[in-house]
Amino acid sequence: MNPQREPGTGQFRQMLLADVREIALIERRAYAFFWTEGIFRDCIRAGYHCRVLQVPHDPIQAYGILSAAAGDAHVLNVCVREELQGHGLAKQMLDHLLDLARSVQTQTVFLEVRASNQRAIRLYATAGFCEIGLRSGYYPATKGKEDAVVMAKELPVHHDKPSGGRNFFNGPR
């Protein structure tokens, strides 16, 4: 089976414990500081939204993990199999995670991304995420530590009366 075949025709489904070994292999090739199999298992067991994109019976194309509680959600991981990057799969996965966030009445979605990961920052900015801060020395790096860019996106909530909810983007930072 060729993972490069028709990258756009995959389907979303729940990530299973049985997927973790394959996912960890994709993860190792994608990140210098990768999550272990145990972290993926913990995310599944914790009940996070752990999703994979796959043409049935073909290799997994991409995966994404979102935690959501009490009106806030966090994108914890979005990753595309190395040879399938640049075909819009991350955008599909992110849109899917945002749909899941909306389905559980999320008001604000947050994420952290390495300051050097311009590709991912552009992906998130294109999807409407705004930079709301910087966490200094948040990530391990080959030399020392690396900053995290903190990004957030508000999801429209439909109220009968004007919302008194938070809005991160109207006030001064």
Ligand SMILES: CC(C)(COP(=O)(O)OP(=O)(O)OC[C@H]1O[C@@H](n2cnc3c(N)ncnc32)[C@H](O)[C@@H]1OP(=O)(O)O)[C@@H](O)C(=O)NCCC(=O)NCCS
């Ligand atoms: C970052 C990553 C998820 C992007 O996946 P992808 O499938 O290549 O992204 P897409 O093809 O869906 O592109 C979506 C957007 O990402 C950005 N992007 C994708 N490839 C890019 C590139 N080579 N250069 C700059 N921006 C790029 C663009 O904004 C693009 O939108 P556009 O095509 O409208 O300009 C992928 O490179 C990856 O898995 N990297 C390793 C894991 C990682 O860093 N994850 C993010 C941190 S959690």
